[in-house]
Amino acid sequence: MVSQQAAATVRLKVRRGAAGDAAPARYDYFEVPREDGMVVLNAIHYIQSHLDPSLNARWNCKAGRCGSCSAEINGRPRLMCKTPVDSIEGEIVVEPMSAFPLISDLVTDVTENWKVAAMIPPFTPKTPNSREWRFYQQDVDRSREFRKCIECFLCQDVCHVVREHEADYVGPRWVVKAASLDMHPMDSVNRAKFMKDVGGLGYCNITKCCQEICPEHIVITDDAIIPEKERVVDRHYDPILWVYRRLSKRVPKGEQVENGVMKALKVAFWGLLMAPVVIVPLLYLVMAFLR
Numbered sequence: 001m002v003s004q005q006a007a008a009t010v011r012l013k014v015r016r017g018a019a020g021d022a023a024p025a026r027y028d029y030f031e032v033p034r035e036d037g038m039v040v041l042n043a044i045h046y047i048q049s050h051l052d053p054s055l056n057a058r059w060n061c062k063a064g065r066c067g068s069c070s071a072e073i074n075g076r077p078r079l080m081c082k083t084p085v086d087s088i089e090g091e092i093v094v095e096p097m098s099a100f101p102l103i104s105d106l107v108t109d110v111t112e113n114w115k116v117a118a119m120i121p122p123f124t125p126k127t128p129n130s131r132e133w134r135f136y137q138q139d140v141d142r143s144r145e146f147r148k149c150i151e152c153f154l155c156q157d158v159c160h161v162v163r164e165h166e167a168d169y170v171g172p173r174w175v176v177k178a179a180s181l182d183m184h185p186m187d188s189v190n191r192a193k194f195m196k197d198v199g200g201l202g203y204c205n206i207t208k209c210c211q212e213i214c215p216e217h218i219v220i221t222d223d224a225i226i227p228e229k230e231r232v233v234d235r236h237y238d239p240i241l242w243v244y245r246r247l248s249k250r251v252p253k254g255e256q257v258e259n260g261v262m263k264a265l266k267v268a269f270w271g272l273l274m275a276p277v278v279i280v281p282l283l284y285l286v287m288a289f290l291r
């Protein structure tokens with residue numbers, strides 16, 4: 001519980017500094033009058049209006065819809081406009097998202113995300129636009145969850161692969177995007193090759209941190225990342241499906257990936273298939289000889 005004295009004000013510790021500053025980043029401390037229903041963004045606005053107009057913060061809707069006010073609050077990536085000050089005991093520490101380059105104070109440069117967005121193979125309908133599209137509600141329901149994304153990039157911020165490793169991994173937001181396209185009933189593109197070779201999906205080790213912090217409660221890991229990983233495995237590492245596709249000619253030859261793993265799987269598969277043809281006669285001969 002918040003004490004009577006603390007209830008009157010909210011104490012904030014806000015990280016300050018801009019890209020290119022000669023001085024290292026610092027923390028400024030502010031006392032803001034506490035109000036009923038107050039969220040962290042209200043406190044930031046109070047600081048800007050009454051205490052320090054030079055504090056930079058990005059926001060737009062103040063309703064959890066635009067995804068602009070993302071920050072790290074007491075070390076956890078959250079929307080400032082959806083974080084009640086009463087939900088935090090003691091001092092509230094507000095910092096910019098650390099996965100992205102800093103612009104100023106709480107504002108970061110998320111441009112990299114738009115570059116990744118442009119790389120993802122776009123929606124490609126199965127039939128010409130002039131023909132009627134007909135599909136079922138359950139087909140729509142599957143990818144509807146992903147369309148709730150507000151592009152706050154909190155999941156990108158919390159992902160340790162995006163944040164700490166210089167791996168070529170597009171990050172959870174963009175796996176969600178690819179999944180929403182792959183699961184569209186009228187889409188004709190399989191993005192497995194892109195996710196494997198360019199998207200770096202293999203780097204995700206399913207820690208589910210992204211899923212836990214998504215403000216839209218998108219079940220990122222279970223509903224998007226794992227199905228996308230399964231697509232990659234089906235497409236590139238399952239020898240039975242590979243044979244099936246080759247026999248049914250469902251995959252143009254140019255799309256086959258001839259990497260070392262695939263070749264090894266092919267050798268293993270054909271080896272296992274051919275073994276009885278060689279081993280059974282050999283055993284027969286040996287037994288005949290021993291008799």
Ligand code: SF4
Pocket residue numbers: 148149150151152153154155156172173176213214215216217218220
């Ligand atoms: S998936 Fe969730 S956390 Fe990630 S950008 Fe979209 S809304 Fe934000």
Ligand code: SF4
Pocket residue numbers: 158159160161162171172203204205206207208209210211221225
């Ligand atoms: S589940 Fe994967 S994408 Fe999500 S935070 Fe963990 S490593 Fe990153």
Ligand code: FES
Pocket residue numbers: 059060061062063064065066067068069070079080081082
């Ligand atoms: S201001 Fe729009 S999501 Fe917070």
